Amino acid sequence: MRLARSFRIARARGFPAAAQGYPSKPIHLLLPFAGGTDAVARLLAFKMSPALGEQCCPSSASARAEHRAPRGAEAAPDGYTLLMGARPW
Numbered sequence: 020m021r022l023a024r025s026f027r028i029a030r031a032r033g034f035p036a037a038a039q040g041y042p043s044k045p046i047h048l049l050l051p052f053a054g055g056t057d058a059v060a061r062l063l064a065f066k067m068s069p070a071l072g073e074q075c076c077p078s079s080a081s082a083r084a085e086h087r088a089p090r091g092a093e094a095a096p097d098g099y100t101l102l103m104g105a106r107p108w
Contacts, residue, residue, distance in 0.1 A: 041098065042073040049078050049102045051087040056105045063103075 046067070048060050057077070064075035078087070091102030 042071050044099060045074040045076050046071070046098075047076050047078055047100045049087045049091045049100065051102070051104060056103060060103050 048064055050056055050060050060077040064077045067075045088102060088104075091100060094100035
């Protein structure tokens with residue numbers, strides 16, 4: 020009950036500090052592996068770019084794919100570098 024009331028209050032007031040001016044520079048999608056993940060990321064970037072009004076750049080796997088995950092982990096936590104992965108089945 021209290022949670023629902025809190026959401027109603029927050030929605031009525033708006034979220035003034037939430038994502039003001041985001042994105043203001045290109046968003047980088049880091050892809051540790053090629054193949055299906057690469058195809059999905061390119062489609063995602065193609066749809067995200069017009070929706071966000073900023074370019075999304077998928078960075079596909081290189082010969083050393085293990086370099087992508089540390090690069091994503093060490094990126095600034097500003098939402099402009101996203102690490103995309105896939106679960107092995």
